Amino acid sequence: MNDADPPTLVFLHFLGGSSNTWRYTIDHLPPSTRCLVIDLPGFGAASALPGGSVSAMADEVIATIGRTVRGRWVLVGHSMGAKIATVIARAAEHGAEALSGLSHIILLAGSPPAPEPMSEESRAEMRGWFQGSADESMAQARRYIANNIADSLDPSAHQAAVADILRTNRAAWVAWLDSGSRENWAARIGTLRTPALIIAGAADADLGAEAQRTLMAPHFTHHRLITLAATGHLIPLEQPAALARLIEDHADLPHNNNTIDASYRALIASDRVSTHTRAALLARTLPAAEASPFNDQQTRTLHAVIARVIPPAVAPPNLATTIAASFAAPRGWRFAALPPDTEAWSMALDTLNHRANHRWNTMFIALSPAQQDTMLTELAAGDTNAAPASLDASQMRLWFEDFRAAAVRAYMAHPATLARIGYSGIAYGGDGDHKPGFHPIGLDVVEPWEPKPRAPHAPAGQGA
Amino acid sequence: MNLDTMRRHATGDTVDAVIIGTGAGGAPLLAALATAGLKVVALEAGRNWEPETFPADEIAAAGIYWRDERLSAGDTPQPFGANNSGTGVGGSTLHWGAFCPRADPRDWRLRTETGQGQDWPLDPASFTPYYEQAEAYIGVSGPRAYPWDPSRSYRLPPVARNAPAMLMQHACDSLGITTTDAPAAVVSHRFEQHNALPRPACINCGYCHQGCRIGAKASMDVTYLPAAVHAGAEIRPDCRVHTIERDATGKITAVVYRHQGHDHRQRCAAVFLCAGAVETPRLLLHLGLANSSGQVGRNYMAHVATQAWGSFTAQTRPHKGYPSSLITEDMLRPADADFAGGYLIQSLGIVPVTWAEQVARGRGLWGQPLIDYLDHYNHVAGVGINGECLPSAGNFLDLSDETDDIGMRRPRIHFSYGENEHRLERHAQRVLTNIWQHAGATDIWTMRRSAHTIGTCRMGSSADTGVVDHAGNSFDIPNLWICDNSVFPSAMAANPALTIMALSLRTADAFLRGHRT
Numbered sequence: 010m011n012d013a014d015p016p017t018l019v020f021l022h023f024l025g026g027s028s029n030t031w032r033y034t035i036d037h038l039p040p041s042t043r044c045l046v047i048d049l050p051g052f053g054a055a056s057a058l059p060g061g062s063v064s065a066m067a068d069e070v071i072a073t074i075g076r077t078v079r080g081r082w083v084l085v086g087h088s089m090g091a092k093i094a095t096v097i098a099r100a101a102e103h104g105a106e107a108l109s110g111l112s113h114i115i116l117l118a119g120s121p122p123a124p125e126p127m128s129e130e131s132r133a134e135m136r137g138w139f140q141g142s143a144d145e146s147m148a149q150a151r152r153y154i155a156n157n158i159a160d161s162l163d164p165s166a167h168q169a170a171v172a173d174i175l176r177t178n179r180a181a182w183v184a185w186l187d188s189g190s191r192e193n194w195a196a197r198i199g200t201l202r203t204p205a206l207i208i209a210g211a212a213d214a215d216l217g218a219e220a221q222r223t224l225m226a227p228h229f230t231h232h233r234l235i236t237l238a239a240t241g242h243l244i245p246l247e248q249p250a251a252l253a254r255l256i257e258d259h260a261d262l263p264h265n266n267n268t269i270d271a272s273y274r275a276l277i278a279s280d281r282v283s284t285h286t287r288a289a290l291l292a293r294t295l296p297a298a299e300a301s302p303f304n305d306q307q308t309r310t311l312h313a314v315i316a317r318v319i320p321p322a323v324a325p326p327n328l329a330t331t332i333a334a335s336f337a338a339p340r341g342w343r344f345a346a347l348p349p350d351t352e353a354w355s356m357a358l359d360t361l362n363h364r365a366n367h368r369w370n371t372m373f374i375a376l377s378p379a380q381q382d383t384m385l386t387e388l389a390a391g392d393t394n395a396a397p398a399s400l401d402a403s404q405m406r407l408w409f410e411d412f413r414a415a416a417v418r419a420y421m422a423h424p425a426t427l428a429r430i431g432y433s434g435i436a437y438g439g440d441g442d443h444k445p446g447f448h449p450i451g452l453d454v455v456e457p458w459e460p461k462p463r464a465p466h467a468p469a470g471q472g473a
Numbered sequence: 474m475n476l477d478t479m480r481r482h483a484t485g486d487t488v489d490a491v492i493i494g495t496g497a498g499g500a501p502l503l504a505a506l507a508t509a510g511l512k513v514v515a516l517e518a519g520r521n522w523e524p525e526t527f528p529a530d531e532i533a534a535a536g537i538y539w540r541d542e543r544l545s546a547g548d549t550p551q552p553f554g555a556n557n558s559g560t561g562v563g564g565s566t567l568h569w570g571a572f573c574p575r576a577d578p579r580d581w582r583l584r585t586e587t588g589q590g591q592d593w594p595l596d597p598a599s600f601t602p603y604y605e606q607a608e609a610y611i612g613v614s615g616p617r618a619y620p621w622d623p624s625r626s627y628r629l630p631p632v633a634r635n636a637p638a639m640l641m642q643h644a645c646d647s648l649g650i651t652t653t654d655a656p657a658a659v660v661s662h663r664f665e666q667h668n669a670l671p672r673p674a675c676i677n678c679g680y681c682h683q684g685c686r687i688g689a690k691a692s693m694d695v696t697y698l699p700a701a702v703h704a705g706a707e708i709r710p711d712c713r714v715h716t717i718e719r720d721a722t723g724k725i726t727a728v729v730y731r732h733q734g735h736d737h738r739q740r741c742a743a744v745f746l747c748a749g750a751v752e753t754p755r756l757l758l759h760l761g762l763a764n765s766s767g768q769v770g771r772n773y774m775a776h777v778a779t780q781a782w783g784s785f786t787a788q789t790r791p792h793k794g795y796p797s798s799l800i801t802e803d804m805l806r807p808a809d810a811d812f813a814g815g816y817l818i819q820s821l822g823i824v825p826v827t828w829a830e831q832v833a834r835g836r837g838l839w840g841q842p843l844i845d846y847l848d849h850y851n852h853v854a855g856v857g858i859n860g861e862c863l864p865s866a867g868n869f870l871d872l873s874d875e876t877d878d879i880g881m882r883r884p885r886i887h888f889s890y891g892e893n894e895h896r897l898e899r900h901a902q903r904v905l906t907n908i909w910q911h912a913g914a915t916d917i918w919t920m921r922r923s924a925h926t927i928g929t930c931r932m933g934s935s936a937d938t939g940v941v942d943h944a945g946n947s948f949d950i951p952n953l954w955i956c957d958n959s960v961f962p963s964a965m966a967a968n969p970a971l972t973i974m975a976l977s978l979r980t981a982d983a984f985l986r987g988h989r990t
Contacts, residue, residue, distance in 0.1 A: 283686075285526050289533035318839040341539050341554025345546035345873075345885055382840070389837055413833035413843075421829035421847065422532045430850045432825055434792035435529045437678035444687060446676025450794045452636045453787040462851060 016081040016112060016260055017043040019074060021090025023118075023243070024185050025153065025174040027053025030087070033166055034245050037253030037378075039321045045077060049090070051181020053173060060181020063192050067096040075107030083113045083260040087245055088216065089185055091119025095198050095228060102201060113260050114229075115206045117244045117252070118216045121224035122194035126215050136186050139179050150174040157242035159212035166246050198228050205232040206259040210240035210247070233259075233305065238371040251375040257321065258312055269294065273428035273460055281436035281445065281458075290424045290435065293331070301333040302351045306372070307358040308333070313374040314361070317381050318416045325423040328416075336415045344407045353400070357408040360399035385409065431462035474562060474694040476521060476710075479702045487740040488512040490984075491728050492747055493714050493756075496564020497973040498957035499747030500693035500701065501607065505981035507706035514739060515701075516712040516730050518748075519560030522567065522694070527684035531555075531826040534683035537567040541883075543751060544873050548889035551775050551923050555682070555827070558749065558926065562710050563694035565749065566970065568682050571658040571690050572797045572859075573613055573971035574817060575604050575622070577805050580861070580965035587813040589893065590863045591772075591962040594934045594943040603975035608656075611691035611974070612664045612672065615656035621802040632661045632675050635794030637854035640785065641820040642799055644912035655800040655819060658691035658971070669699035679792040679822055697974075712737075715879055717744065717760055717953075725952050731879050743952040743984070747977070750926035750959040754870050755884045757930070757940075763949045768940050770871055770929050772864035773886055774964040777894050778924035780821060780831075780857035781905035783914025789822075789854045796822035804858070804904060805966060812896035814861025816966050818905070821855030828853070835920035846916075856908055858901045859924065862964040863893050870929050888923070925969050930959035944983035945976065951989065956980045 018038075022030040028046035035044050050069055051060030060066075070093060074082070086094030094114060101108035138149040150171045154162070162170065207225055209218040218236040226232050235255065240247050269277075276282065277290055303311060312329050319328060337350040347353040364384060365373040373381065387393050391406035400408060420426055427435065433456075438444025447456070482488050489511035492499045499515060506513045520536075528534055539558035545551050559565030581597040583590035608627075615627030631654030634642070645652045659681070664672045675689040688695040702708060709732070716729035718738070727740045746753050754770045757763050797819040805815035823831075829847055832838055838846055867889060872882035890898065902919045909917045933939020936948035941960055947953040956977050958969045965972070 283528065285528040285533065286530050289528050289530040318843070320841055320844060323844050338535075339540040339542060340535075341541065341558060342543045342545050342552055344550055345544035346550075349542075349875075385839065410834050410837075413837075413839055414830045416839075417829045417833040417843065417847075418532065418826055421826045422530070426847075427825070430825065430848060432792070432850065433790065434679060434824060437529055437676065437680070438686075440525075444676055444678070446678050447790075447793045448633075448677065450633055450635050450677050450790075452639050452785075452789065454636075455788055455790065459790075462848065 015041065015043060016083045017045055017078050018083050018085055018256065018260065019045045019047065019078065021047055021070065021084070021086040021093050022049065022052065023088035023090060024182070025052070025177050026087070026170070027173045029053060029169055029173055030245050033163070033249035034252050034256070037250045038257060045073070047073060049093070051178035051184070053176070056176050056178045058178065058181070060178055060184045062184070063092060063096060063189050063194065067093050067100070070097060071100060071105065071107055078110065081110050081112045083115065084111060085115045085117070085256065086119060087117040088242065089120050089189070091116040092122060092194070094119075095122050095201070096194060098201050098203050099198050102203065111203060113206070114203045115208070115256055115259055116225060117208045118210055118213050118242045119207065119221065119225050120190060120216065121220065122198040122228060123224055124193050125190040126220055126224070127190060132186055136183060139177075139182065146175060147171070154243065158247055159210065159239050159241040160247070162243075162246050170243070170246055201229050202231065203229070204259075205229040206255060207232055207234045208244060208252070208255060209234065209236045210242055210244055211236050211238050212240060213242040216242060237375050238366070240375070248375055250377050254313055254316060254374055255309070258309065269424045269428050270463065273424065276436055276460060277424060279436065280439040280441065283439050286435055293423050296327050296330065302337070303333065303355060303358065306362065307355055310358040310361055310373050313381065314385070314412065315416055317378065317385055318413055319420045323429070324420065325425045328419055328423070331419045332415055335419065344411070346404055347407055353408055356400050357405060357412070360405060363399055364393060428460065429463055431460045433459040474521060474699060476702065476708055479707055480705045482512060482514055482707050484737050484739045486512070487742055488514050489741070490743040490745060491516060491739055491741040492745040493728070494564055494747035494749065494957065495562050495693055495698060495708060496559065496566055496747065496749065496957070497693065497970045498977050499564065499745065500697035501974050501977035502745055502747065502956060502981045503706050504697040504701035504704065505978060506984070507701045507704035509985050513706045514741070515706060515708045516714055516728070516739070517562050517564070517708060517710050518713045519562065519710065521562045521710040522684070524684060524686050524688060524695070527680070527686045529678065529680055529683070531683060531824055537561050537684050541877055544875070544883060544885040545888070546885055547868070547887045549921070549923060551886060551888050553751070557924055558751065562698065562708055563692045566692040567684050567694070569692070569970050570681055570797060570968070572819060572968050573608070573656050573658045574800065574802070574967045576965040576967040576972050577802070579806065580814065580963070580967070583814055583861070583963055589813040590861070591931070593962055594932055594939070600975060600979070603978045604971065606978055607971060607974040611658050611696045612660040613656050613658050614661040616653045620651050620653055621805075627656060629661050629664070632657050632659050632795040632798055633677055634798045635677070635791075635796070635822050636787070636789035637791060637820040637822050637856070638799035640789070640854050640912040641856050641908060644908045645801060647911050648908065650801050650803050650908070652799050652801045655797050657795055657798070659795055660689050660691075666696065667700065668703040669696060675795060677794045679794055679796060679824060681796060682827070683824070713879060714756065715759070715881060717762060719950070723950060725950060743954065745954045745956055747955070747957045749957050750929045751870065751884050751886065753955060753957055753959045754929040755872065755881070758872055759881050763940060763947045763953055765949050766933070766936055766938065766940055768931055768933070768938070771866070771869050772928040772931055773868045773870050773888055774862040774864060774927040774961070775888055775923035776862055776925050776927070776964055776966070777816065777860035777890070777897050777901070778857060778922045779860070779898050779901045779905065779919060780855050780922055781902070781909050781917060781919045782853055782855045783909040783912070783917040784849050784852050785854060785914055786852070788851050790851050791822040791828070791854055792824045794822055804901070807900065810900060812893045812900065813863065814893070814897070814966060816858040816860030816897060816901055818856060818858050821857045823855060825850055831920060835922065836918055854914070856905050857922075858905070859966060859968050860897050860901060861893070861966050862927070863891060864928060864963060865891050925958065927958045927961045927964045927969060930955050931962040932960045933962065942989075944988050945980040946983070946989055954980060954984065
């Protein structure tokens with residue numbers, strides 16, 4: 010297994026969901042991400058099956074992973090799927106051969122290894138559903154969704170979720186309510202070492218932050234618990250964009266469409282490039298030092314802003330850590346209107362969150378890309394209201410200019426970008442006394458060895 | 474550069490002169506004084522470089538920029554670092570663009586001409602021989618006949634025109650604007666030098682601003698400094714001056730500098746402060762010296778350096794070739810000007826990270842539009858100006874409350890365009906856009922930009938109005954001299970480095986003649 014290889018993400022859905030549950034989240038992940046979306050027995054495309062116990066469902070998934078996943082992989086489980094995920098992680102840590110390569114786990118509003126805290130009243134109500142007329146079942150599916158979200162869903166996501174619930178095999182539905190959710194795996198799961206990201210919805214009644222803290226988190230030696238504001242139980246449907254960024258961050262997804270192609274690697278290795286230039290270029294392909302002056306929330310906000318400035322689809326894999334490690338490097342000047350870089354960036358990232366909270370009642374990372382762009386557009390125009398103890402509008406405008414500069418420097422200097430734009434300047438001459446340089450030069454004068462742009466849209470200039 | 478066999482002086486010896494800074498102001502002086510047989514020591518804050526180690530990489534080249542933090546204030550705050558401040562043996566000439574027009578005679582008399590700005594207290598005609606001497610020594614490539622000065626002829630043929638130059642020339646031809654090959658301190662042929670190694674011809678690598686690896690570009694470390702060392706001068710790298718000691722009469726007796734964490738005192742009979750228009754006034758303000766005029770730090774100026782960029786169907790590969798290989802001086806006094814002074818126009822090539830940062834800051838793009846535009850790198854080209862900036866009471870340098878690692882307060886530079894700069898900028902935006910339209914560019918955009926550090930220790934005709942006299946000699950302290958862009962009373966449109974070198978030779982002559990003693 011090579012850690013630099015892109016991992017496969019394995020997704021396990023909630024009670025009544027399916028592989029479809031994840032499509033909105035996946036839309037926000039880098040296009041190259043490999044995803045294995047599972048229909049648990051009795052759900053989605055597997056609704057012909059009757060469903061079964063937690064271990065039966067886990068065994069099905071383990072078999073599928075063994076057949077299809079190679080190398081590093083990351084497990085993402087939601088609600089019921091999260092309980093199954095802990096069982097699979099336990100097997101992986103016990104050394105199950107089919108499961109070698111599990112690197113991270115992400116649990117959303119997870120049903121814990123211990124019996125799920127659910128009132129007998131609602132268990133009884135749900136157990137009675139989906140036995141009547143089509144209209145009654147439709148109303149029950151809608152009520153199920155309404156009971157589990159904070160606000161509203163995108164209409165198409167809502168429609169798809171209703172369809173998933175209605176095609177669920179009733180035997181699987183009952184099996185989970187009657188037994189699966191009551192099974193006690195707490196002692197068998199024990200403590201897991203796989204690094205876990207635990208995500209809770211602030212408006213989730215039974216499996217919110219408190220339940221995650223007391224029932225899920227103690228099973229992990231390395232975990233981070235994040236609560237999403239204005240979010241209920243159906244996190245993948247309610248917050249697909251924010252979830253995608255959290256997954257990307259935790260799973261450390263490389264963007265494999267931004268590796269350096271073989272011909273550019275060969276150019277870097279050639280005797281047209283000096284030892285010093287080659288060393289500088291190759292150093293940028295290594296993971297950047299984790300040194301960062303930011304707290305967790307600032308780091309997540311930073312990653313979210315970077316994703317808006319340099320889209321993840323083109324960003325080199327270590328872009329965010331490179332920026333975090335280099336933004337405060339001395340450059341000879343700063344805007345006198347801003348405090349020193351480290352302080353300015355921390356304050357600016359906090360200010361973004363305050364603004365997002367003030368306006369949309371949620372964190373910046375939980376906003377949709379369109380909302381984030383709206384905020385950044387206002388920032389660039391110096392058109393934001395001042396919040397106490399933070400940067401004012403003109404300071405935020407200057408900070409965002411500095412931010413763009415830092416991001417674009419890290420992006421443009423990366424060899425993957427130089428390969429993308431077809432840059433030949435690194436190769437004017439190597440270590441020998443004779444440095445070939447460029448001869449002749451002029452309009453449309455290109456030497457045969459020079460790399461060509463491989464960006465999809467370049468060139469697009471017109472005229473002359 | 475090679476300093477292995479240079480002559481060394483004991484710090485206890487009283488040398489004839491200490492020169493602070495080894496850039497365009499300090500290096501010609503060092504060579505002239507050493508050649509005259511004086512004992513001279515140059516103290517350079519930066520390190521000594523081996524040019525062969527300069528990378529074809531903009532981030533890794535950062536070592537040659539002055540990166541101690543300065544605070545940029547005002548409505549048009551100026552960036553420093555890579556833009557316009559260097560460090561190392563050779564100073565800012567390590568990264569300068571080597572674009573070296575002479576200042577136009579009219580620019581020395583702007584106040585007489587327009588009632589605005591400031592006249593220089595010296596005669597431009599008597600200055601010409603110093604320009605000629607500097608050009609001949611460092612090797613300037615250019616046209617045989619210079620359209621705006623019939624008396625001028627460059628000895629080395631021009632460097633190759635790159636794609637942006639060809640585009641600009643084509644457009645200017647159709648607009649009736651005269652252009653020619655830019656005067657460039659980059660040798661187009663192998664160049665033999667007295668008392669310094671020969672320099673090979675430019676290979677069109679395009680990395681002038683990251684340090685010339687082969688020595689084709691005239692930085693001080695391949696021209697005046699080796700000649701100075703050959704004549705017996707000593708250059709001490711990594712030495713940061715922070716104290717100047719004086720006797721009871723006020724004359725300087727020694728300078729104190731920090732080297733590898735320890736202070737050293739060099740006794741001397743004279744000091745030449747050549748640290749540039751930020752560090753020179755900073756040191757004087759820090760020490761409270763030479764400021765009976767109250768002019769130290771005043772009248773900070775930066776050239777209006779507007780650029781226009783456009784996209785072309787043809788490949789420009791804008792990193793190739795000497796970046797600014799075409800010039801026009803037609804806009805030094807445009808007929809339709811509503812401002813004092815004027816500007817030069819040059820074609821612009823550029824390396825990718827510098828360009829991308831300009832796009833991100835100046836064009837304000839981010840996200841997919843940013844990426845899409847950056848993907849056009851091999852098809853873009855620019856034109857830009859270098860234009861007059863009037864001295865103004867609102868533009869000055871002072872010391873902030875923040876200190877650096879040796880305890881000196883960080884400089885804060887207040888810089889805002891005045892009405893004249895705004896008008897000149899608007900004129901240039903129109904002219905540059907028009908040129909690029911005629912060149913067939915699409916997606917044209919202009920960018921606000923300022924360049925160079927000028928003023929803060931102006932020369933004047935009396936101690937009431939100037940920090941130094943026309944020769945660079947302090948009115949207050951008889952054995953203190955200043956020679957760098959800080960002494961400029963006005964900005965003038967020409968890029969400043971060649972004028973600084975010529976001033977340096979002139980100051981050396983005055984000192985050796987016994988000026989004011």
